[in-house]
Amino acid sequence: MKNVVEMNNLTKKFGDLVAVNNISISIGEGELFGLLGPNGSGKTTMIKMLTGQIKPTQGTVDVLGLDVLKNPVKVRELVGIIPEQESPPSFLTAEEYLEFVGKIRKIDNINEKSDQWFKMLDFEDQRKMLCRNLSRGTRQKLMVAQAFLHEPRLAFIDEPLINLDPIVQRTLKDFIQDYIKKGNTIFFCTHILEIAEDICTQIGIIDKGRLLHNGPIQELKDKSQNLEDFFIKLVKEEG
């Protein structure tokens, strides 16, 4: 299995704060890698480094065979990203925003693809409303749609289920599982341990910037260990 994400000794410092501390992880094609960690543990910083949004203080990152430090825009062209905070431009409508993203990503049949997402995430009636007037949940739906609009092979999704209602959460969960079955890869940051346990194939646990655990979820299941108990124990012990 080919690795689509390779990070070695990845470190990020903000002044004296070490947000990510010397982490090395490889993620193979077709994996659903779940990065779990308490608030402020360094998950979002890691996604930002992996997608070239910020530069690591130390270490190397390759994504889809590209050196992220040298090709940040190219990497973002190939992957899909759901950011931690939903921030579509205020004065475009939802429909215009997806078109705008389509133009940036040079997607041909953008209207057709947008329609699919409006239907799938059930917000067709709000497509002509300005992004700033949308609820947080609807803005999150828009963020999900923009990340998968170009059907990327690899997606980095930071708390994608946040603010979504249970029905849409279920739809998205099903979509993610189908997406993986097609051979695509997902790097998934979340707090929701039940979902991570349910759908992830590999998990990493991070706290205070340090990687505490990295391995297949099956290992835990084989030991009949509950992810929540394992997570809490690990974070408390190591913390």
Added chain:
Amino acid sequence: MFMKILKTMIKEEWRIHANIFGNLMFAFFPLLIGIGTFVVALFMPYLETILTVKQMLLLAHYLFLLIGVGIGAFGLFAREFMNRRFGQASLIAYSSRTLPVSERTIFFNFIIKDVIYYLMLWIIPIILGFVLATPFISINTISAIFACGTLILSFLIGLSIVFFLSTIYAHSSKILAALLLLAAIGTLVAMRYYIINITMLLPSYSMFYQPSLRKIIISLSLILLPSAISLIFLKVDYPEKKKQYQNNLNPLTDKLKFSKYSYYVAKDFLDMSRSEGGVGKIIFSFLFPIVLTWIFLYIFFEKIPTINIIMIFAIFLGIVSSSIYNMLTEFETFNSYMFLPVSVSTVIRSKITSYMLINIISLIILIITAIGTNQLIYFIPALCSFVTISLYSLAMTIYFMGLHPTILLYNAKIFSQYMLSVAPILFIFTIISIINPFVLLASPILLLPAIFIIKNSYKKWDSWEPLSF
């Protein structure tokens, strides 16, 4: 309650800037303004060969009025004004949602906070710099201190008048248009028949020469009445939650196909037209000061044959037009693009394209004024000066401040670098325009370094980690 909110807002504003470039660099800013004014004031005796002290004072009073005009459109921007400054992250600006405080109260605090900031950051340092220079330039210090008081009044009059006008605009653009038309006709007629004298029109200025209780009352009324009426009728724009909009991105993008950045530019135009104030933004932050300046220059310099009004106006237009770039960068931060395959330089390039297109308005204004004043002979050198100054100052803005001009300008180091790069050029252009305007036909040569600087800016900002506010 009022004082508590005000104090917290002042602290918040301070921290926004101090967090980005440090307490010292922000605190240093007013000091720098004061030192700059002190140095410029030392050159006043040399300026007396061109202008008398009386004319300089008149100029200063109208300049302060213009500064007030430039920042007075609070009523128009209302909620957005707070939003773009503080962003959604401000708990104070948005406390009306969670605490028993009305949005009007919050906004009133915001206005007072902004007035205090502008006074502390710009007006008082300028005044102190001038007063401290008076012993060296044989100007009576007492008169200088008195002039400072009248200058502050000018600033506050400008601020309150535009606050008033922008509040009318927020309610009805038609009423405002009718009012402005009436005022323009009235002023023209009055001036034609010498009913009013421009030099005495501004009560704060006339008070300097003929102080009287009546003039103090008029000045204070001009500040307090429009502000009070504006606050009473302040329209805090609540977005229409359910309002549906036609898809205008595609048709606009098609019209702009000639540009590689057509969809970004289309987005900029939609941002401008759909955000609070809409076209009013351009009117109040750009057209209104320009028209006022033109009227002032026309009346003031008409009597000084050595000064070529159209040339001075072109230089002023060039520098003011660079503010369009600042406006274009205020609708969003780069955070909206960070997760897309877009570099900072691409966004800057698209803003430059939008800037050029909007600047066609400035070009039209220049053509109209050249024709209207029968100064077509100077049109080409004026055009060269306008284009060069506009692009040169834009290049410097982009190089030093990237996509955050309105925030980074208050970094003392960046501000001094910017001023040192732009002010000497403005000074040289002004002097040449007085000596021989046709020499400025060669000014476009300055476009070469401007283009070089812009290209270097792309590299600089692409390698920077985006700022988060």
